[in-house]
Amino acid sequence: MAGVREGGPRTALEAVFWRRLPISGWPWRAAAYLITTLPVAVPVSVVLASPWLVLLDRLAAGSYQVGTVVALVLCGVGVVAVCGPLVAPPLARLERVRLLLVDRRPTGAGHGGATWPTRTPWPTRARRGRGATGWWSRLRAHYTDPGTWREVAYACLLGTVAPVVTTAALLVVLMVGVFILSPLLVRAQPPGSAPVALGFGHVATVGQTLPYVVGGVLALPLVPYLLTLLAGGHAAVARALLLGGQVERLRAELVEVSRSRLRLADAFEAERRRIERDLHDGAQQKLVSLTLQLGLARLDLPPDSPAAASIAAAHEQAKQMMDELRQLIHGIRPQILTDLGLPAALADLADQCPVPVRVDADLPGRLPSQVEHTAYFVAAEALTNIAKHSGATAATVTARQAGAVLTVEVSDNGRGGADPQRGSGLTGLADRVAVAGGRLLLSSPDGGPTILRVELPCDPNHPPFE
Amino acid sequence: MRPQPSTIRVVIAEDGVLLREGLAGLLERFGFQTAASVGDAEALRSAVAEHAPDLVITDIRMPPSYTDEGLRAAVELRRAHPGLAVVALSQYVQHRYAADLLDSGDGRGVGYLLKDRVVDVEDFIAALRRVVAGGTAVDPHVVSRLLRRRRDPLASLSAREREVLALIAEGHSNAAIARQLVVSEAAVGKHVGNIFTKLHLPQTEDTNRRVLAVLAYLRSDELER
Numbered sequence: 280m281a282g283v284r285e286g287g288p289r290t291a292l293e294a295v296f297w298r299r300l301p302i303s304g305w306p307w308r309a310a311a312y313l314i315t316t317l318p319v320a321v322p323v324s325v326v327l328a329s330p331w332l333v334l335l336d337r338l339a340a341g342s343y344q345v346g347t348v349v350a351l352v353l354c355g356v357g358v359v360a361v362c363g364p365l366v367a368p369p370l371a372r373l374e375r376v377r378l379l380l381v382d383r384r385p386t387g388a389g390h391g392g393a394t395w396p397t398r399t400p401w402p403t404r405a406r407r408g409r410g411a412t413g414w415w416s417r418l419r420a421h422y423t424d425p426g427t428w429r430e431v432a433y434a435c436l437l438g439t440v441a442p443v444v445t446t447a448a449l450l451v452v453l454m455v456g457v458f459i460l461s462p463l464l465v466r467a468q469p470p471g472s473a474p475v476a477l478g479f480g481h482v483a484t485v486g487q488t489l490p491y492v493v494g495g496v497l498a499l500p501l502v503p504y505l506l507t508l509l510a511g512g513h514a515a516v517a518r519a520l521l522l523g524g525q526v527e528r529l530r531a532e533l534v535e536v537s538r539s540r541l542r543l544a545d546a547f548e549a550e551r552r553r554i555e556r557d558l559h560d561g562a563q564q565k566l567v568s569l570t571l572q573l574g575l576a577r578l579d580l581p582p583d584s585p586a587a588a589s590i591a592a593a594h595e596q597a598k599q600m601m602d603e604l605r606q607l608i609h610g611i612r613p614q615i616l617t618d619l620g621l622p623a624a625l626a627d628l629a630d631q632c633p634v635p636v637r638v639d640a641d642l643p644g645r646l647p648s649q650v651e652h653t654a655y656f657v658a659a660e661a662l663t664n665i666a667k668h669s670g671a672t673a674a675t676v677t678a679r680q681a682g683a684v685l686t687v688e689v690s691d692n693g694r695g696g697a698d699p700q701r702g703s704g705l706t707g708l709a710d711r712v713a714v715a716g717g718r719l720l721l722s723s724p725d726g727g728p729t730i731l732r733v734e735l736p737c738d739p740n741h742p743p744f745e
Numbered sequence: 746m747r748p749q750p751s752t753i754r755v756v757i758a759e760d761g762v763l764l765r766e767g768l769a770g771l772l773e774r775f776g777f778q779t780a781a782s783v784g785d786a787e788a789l790r791s792a793v794a795e796h797a798p799d800l801v802i803t804d805i806r807m808p809p810s811y812t813d814e815g816l817r818a819a820v821e822l823r824r825a826h827p828g829l830a831v832v833a834l835s836q837y838v839q840h841r842y843a844a845d846l847l848d849s850g851d852g853r854g855v856g857y858l859l860k861d862r863v864v865d866v867e868d869f870i871a872a873l874r875r876v877v878a879g880g881t882a883v884d885p886h887v888v889s890r891l892l893r894r895r896r897d898p899l900a901s902l903s904a905r906e907r908e909v910l911a912l913i914a915e916g917h918s919n920a921a922i923a924r925q926l927v928v929s930e931a932a933v934g935k936h937v938g939n940i941f942t943k944l945h946l947p948q949t950e951d952t953n954r955r956v957l958a959v960l961a962y963l964r965s966d967e968l969e970r
Binding site for chain 1: 761763764766767768770771774806811812813836837838839840841860861863864865866867890
């Protein structure tokens with residue numbers, strides 16, 4: 280089987296209108312798809328369509344007893360309603376894999392065509408059962424999921440229409456083959472046997488097969504189109520029913536994921552504040568008190584006593600620990616930010632930067648805690664980068680609030696060329712900003728200047744950016 | 746200046762119980778008398794009204810809002826009781842706090858120290874005594890940050906002159922500076938003279954005025970920012 284060229288059609292339906300179709304691999308793929316349809320479809324027919332087949336049989340036999348018909352219809356509906364949702368998901372998984380034979384488009388999951396498209400397997404799929412646990416609620420969620428019923432619809436089509444149409448198409452192909460080979464068939468007959476039946480008539484001699492051969496040869500070029508068209512049609516239905524809901528489901532899940540990410544970020548922020556407060560009110564206070572006691576004890580000991588050296592060492596160590604603890608607390612959440620807000624904290628940052636920094640922070644009031652912290656983090660990272668890499672002699676930090684958007688801009692007169700690809704912490708910054716629902720813009724041409732601009736929604740639950 | 750009583754009477758305002766007790770113990774050890782120790786700014790105001798202390802040591806960040814209650818109370822108290830010595834303890838460097846304090850009253854008898862400074866017991870007590878005596882105590886950290894922030898106007902100073910300026914800004918006298926730098930007091934005097942000339946500041950004899958002059962200079966610079 281020839282591989283499908285890059286740039287060629289991506290689905291069997293597209294391939295039907297492709298010039299190179301007859302010499303491409305598409306007809307073979309289509310044939311493989313159609314042939315494998317039958318062994319998949321027949322068991323489905325047996326499970327889901329048996330009451331309907333019995334009904335058809337009765338009707339065909341001229342049996343019109345109302346009671347029987349009603350019973351069979353109810354039975355048919357019941358089987359589909361109860362068994363359908365159980366049979367359809369594994370079938371749908373198989374069909375999505377088979378679909379790759381004739382549909383090379385990326386699936387809704389956003390992956391390349393080479394990846395198996397999958398849905399989250401039942402029962403973990405039960406999105407609506409969030410919060411509710413237990414087998415029953417998951418089952419209910421499964422039975423009420425529109426995706427499940429799309430799969431059931433596909434199973435019904437596969438169990439009824441698909442075998443009929445596919446068989447018919449394969450018979451046509453078989454017939455074309457038989458027509459073309461008919462002279463051989465006639466010659467292979469032992470002399471004196473009955474004429475060979477060939478579709479529309481009977482032939483007894485090789486000469487009589489001529490119209491069939493001509494017809495078969497004329498029809499032969501159409502066979503690839505027939506196969507590809509049919510497989511393409513089937514694939515389109517399969518894609519619509521099995522993957523159509525995927526896109527909208529993914530969109531819904533994306534929204535949910537963004538929201539939960541936001542909730543997580545909020546929870547982290549709250550946790551950070553709690554830890555900062557706990558450390559400050561607890562460990563830090565106790566450590567200061569301890570160090571103070573040691574300092575006092577030191578005074579009361581004669582300088583040449585054996586204890587004096589140990590107490591002095593303990594006092595020094597306690598002082599170092601105080602310093603480390605203060606820095607730790609600062610790293611979790613700077614106290615000046617908690618107490619006095621963003622402008623004061625930015626001024627403090629600027630004070631500590633080895634490069635002279637001008638701060639212009641004019642804000643109408645306090646912002647949500649997470650917004651403040653993200654803005655502070657951005658400015659801190661940017662100033663660190665400036666001090667480390669830019670070679671700048673001056674920098675500016677501007678913070679402004681316009682409507683529901685806080686804009687923080689950090690610029691310097693350094694050499695520029697800041698590149699997120701080279702991992703200068705810019706990627707981490709962008710992630711941090713994205714979590715807060717904001718966006719980051721960087722302009723850093725070689726030779727400078729570098730401008731880093733971050734826009735943060737002041738109410739992260741209603742992000743103004745898509 | 747009010748007459749110095751034999752023992753210095755102190756009111757402590759600090760919301761952390763451990764540190765409050767620690768401070769009281771420390772002061773007692775050095776012969777101060779703790780008239781009252783309280784946990785918030787409101788209690789501080791009434792304690793000062795009741796006990797008329799010589800010195801107030803107050804945390805800046807106190808309940809209910811945990812921002813600058815202590816500072817506002819301190820500034821208010823100094824306005825109401827001229828001559829009341831106040832040392833404010835801060836968790837972090839905030840220039841505006843230092844400036845507000847130095848602006849209150851006539852700038853005499855104030856201190857602005859980082860909280861962690863209390864564990865260097867002797868230095869802390871020395872700073873308290875200096876403030877009670879009408880001097881100034883500014884945390885070395887605050888001073889070094891102020892000095893570092895603006896290099897240009899100080900670029901003309903030599904390394905030694907900067908060192909001296911930093912010590913002046915912390916509130917040390919010429920004699921103390923001479924001891925610390927292990928030079929003669931006359932040499933310090935010369936450095937100080939040079940500093941004031943280079944920074945275009947009129948020289949006076951008053952230690953306190955020198956600090957104010959230096960800080961005022963640096964503050965005017967801050968306003969430009």
